[in-house]
Amino acid sequence: MITAEITKDVFYVGTNDRTTTRFEGIWPLPYGVSYNSYVVKGESKTAIIDGVELSHAFEQIAKIKHIDDAMKVDYLVINHMEPDHTGGIVALLHAFPNLKIVGNAKTADMLKGYYGIDKEDIITIADGDTIDLGGMTLKFFLTPMLHWPETMMTYVEEKKVLFSGDAFGCFGALNGGVVDNEFDVSYHFPEMTRYYSNIVGKYGAPVQKALSRLGSLPIEYICSTHGPVWHEKVAEVISIYDRLSREECENGVVIVYGSMYGNTAQMVETLARQLTLEGVRKICIHDVSYSDESYILRDVYTYKGLIVASPTYNGNLFPKIDSFLKSLVLRGVSKKVFARLGSYTWAGVSSKTIDTMVEKLKFETIGQQIEMKQGISSCTIEQCRNLAKEFAEALNRE
Ligand SMILES: Cc1cc2nc3c(=O)[nH]c(=O)nc-3n(C[C@H](O)[C@H](O)[C@H](O)COP(=O)(O)O)c2cc1C
Ligand SMILES: [Fe+2]
Numbered sequence: 001m002i003t004a005e006i007t008k009d010v011f012y013v014g015t016n017d018r019t020t021t022r023f024e025g026i027w028p029l030p031y032g033v034s035y036n037s038y039v040v041k042g043e044s045k046t047a048i049i050d051g052v053e054l055s056h057a058f059e060q061i062a063k064i065k066h067i068d069d070a071m072k073v074d075y076l077v078i079n080h081m082e083p084d085h086t087g088g089i090v091a092l093l094h095a096f097p098n099l100k101i102v103g104n105a106k107t108a109d110m111l112k113g114y115y116g117i118d119k120e121d122i123i124t125i126a127d128g129d130t131i132d133l134g135g136m137t138l139k140f141f142l143t144p145m146l147h148w149p150e151t152m153m154t155y156v157e158e159k160k161v162l163f164s165g166d167a168f169g170c171f172g173a174l175n176g177g178v179v180d181n182e183f184d185v186s187y188h189f190p191e192m193t194r195y196y197s198n199i200v201g202k203y204g205a206p207v208q209k210a211l212s213r214l215g216s217l218p219i220e221y222i223c224s225t226h227g228p229v230w231h232e233k234v235a236e237v238i239s240i241y242d243r244l245s246r247e248e249c250e251n252g253v254v255i256v257y258g259s260m261y262g263n264t265a266q267m268v269e270t271l272a273r274q275l276t277l278e279g280v281r282k283i284c285i286h287d288v289s290y291s292d293e294s295y296i297l298r299d300v301y302t303y304k305g306l307i308v309a310s311p312t313y314n315g316n317l318f319p320k321i322d323s324f325l326k327s328l329v330l331r332g333v334s335k336k337v338f339a340r341l342g343s344y345t346w347a348g349v350s351s352k353t354i355d356t357m358v359e360k361l362k363f364e365t366i367g368q369q370i371e372m373k374q375g376i377s378s379c380t381i382e383q384c385r386n387l388a389k390e391f392a393e394a395l396n397r398e
């Protein structure tokens, strides 16, 4: 059983989920996920910060009791109401009957709706409020839309510990280590980008707002609700979030295509070879029928270039390309060096449909629309060569 004292009187009591195959029913969890929960013990009062998912409630309670079986718990601070962090609270209230829930006005509304908990039973805090635990002061920062309207963060001033909710979280269960200096966290970094792009990506502006507010705080530990506790890598993790929320990407290209019979795929293979000859050194190719969108989005948030290719399908796009483009629009992805290609047999609409779908995004679109009729020809190869040249130049421009 993992419990850990992160720093004196701040404990980890979260749980690992290695059996849920898709987070939110959508995003694959090849390495599982952790639901992080913490205990902060002051001289006079004790608080639990964040809860766990419903089926993990008894494990969390056992861990809290494992710290000190006679411990009286006074508060449950809910930084985020999403059920992966609150599913277990009814059991928690049963185990610790004196527990008072701490949240903001928006938390209160959701507690009533999800769990029938009345406002009178909640301590409602406002931005900047504090609760004194005796030698440990909890200070609350409202951080709306990171990632729901009620989200907030809790900071322990004396210990310089930030309980950040979903922010700075990542997929991947904790395999024995809790704090980043206890284990190799290298596989958690791509999982952080995947988590950000899948879950938080739409909320780049609220992330920037939160980062500017937190900028003045000295932070020794970031305790998020998923993944490792950050200590040695606090600065690195803040800078990853800063870059992701500003959509500042690495030099490289993601090519996303759909193909039924291989003709569109042929164009993509040709284009990728030409991009390589033009000096592009990082090219990720995803066949949208085989790569899970979760990983495609991760790569879109990693690299500056994006090329989308689709056959015409019933007067529209290949359905999975349509769905992928909608995901980009939903997240308001911008700042891409972008190109598109299409194929058809009797009336091609792919390239122009792609252009219409992304017109609200601030892409720098490179080259003419390419619409290949039937099989690949020397003319298409020439078009791909020209596009690759222009695309590589645009990528290297700044
Ligand atoms: C189900 C289906 C629907 C299609 N709809 C259209 C269409 O509306 N207009 C068109 O010009 N071609 C249409 N096509 C032809 C494809 O766009 C064309 O064969 C293209 O080369 C397929 O590319 P692929 O080999 O990469 O799958 C359709 C093909 C299929 C199988
Ligand atoms: Fe969440």
Ligand SMILES: [Fe+2]
Residues within 6 Å of the ligand: 082, 084, 085, 166, 225, 226
């Ligand atoms: Fe979460």
